[in-house]
Amino acid sequence: MPLPETIFCGQQIKIPPELPDILKQFTKAAVRTQPCDVLQWAAAYFSALSKGEPLPVKERVEMPLATVKAEVGLTPGFLRVLHNQLSSKGTVSVIELKEKWKNLCLPDKQLEVILQVDDFGEEVEWMKVLALGCSTLGESLLSSMEHACKILTKDPEGGAAPVTFETFSFLYSYLASIDGEIPEEETEAFLTRIKEQADQQTGMVLLRNFLTQPSAKF
Incomplete structure (x- = not known):
């Protein structure tokens, strides 16, 4: 039943x-x-x-990046x-x-x-993996650092994307060393200029301050 x-x-x-x-x-x-x-x-x-x-x-x-392939x-x-x-x-x-x-x-x-x-x-x-991840997204050392700053910043999207000079210096130096073709003195000179600007911003690096600086590309 x-x-x-x-x-x-x-x-x-x-x-x-x-x-x-x-x-x-x-x-x-x-x-x-x-x-x-x-x-x-x-x-x-x-x-x-x-x-x-x-x-x-x-x-x-x-939104998909124009510089990043869909796959x-x-x-x-x-x-x-x-x-x-x-x-x-x-x-x-x-x-x-x-x-x-x-x-x-x-x-x-x-x-x-x-x-x-x-x-x-x-x-x-x-942080090294993060840097290498940013290098896959960027077409140059500076564009890779731009991605890193936008990911790491606590500020709202579209702003100056400030990060500490210590963090910026570590990521930039690491990616430059991985590239292997950027002279060490060129890296040091670039970071010296950025530090001078960061010292005027309470130790923070702003997007507009480093994107206009000359830097070797990957």
Whole structure:
């Protein structure tokens, strides 16, 4: 004898009070981030949410860069997400980096290329990875630094994108050394000029101050 069908009424169904807001925030995050694999990204989203970790979410919908090929994958928005997730640790394991990278549905090959640029071991200094990520987005050393400043700044988008001279100097020197064709004296002269300008801005480097400076290109 078949079991009778269960009949539910509105009074029997209890919806957790926090569920509507969770789903609303998730939907808005998915729209902003535009992941190519929603299920994979959703798993990472709710895992981070349950652990109280930074979410794999872009701050806003990102328009494609004219200088970035569609198949490249990495964008300034995704790089900022990774920075928000990993920067507080300073040094991260390659395993964790690959996991965060995969959660954003970015191409594995692209990360492999980035990690092959330097002699990284099982752990990497995040700021170096950030610098190399910016170099894949920029067409020159200065445009790479422009991406870095816009990712690192706390100011609203479209502003002067100030960053500390210490941070700017570290990233610039690192990328110049990786290039291998920029004379050390040229790097030092450039940073000396930038420091003079930064000293007038309470130690902060502004976009307009270094984009007009001559610098060797990659």
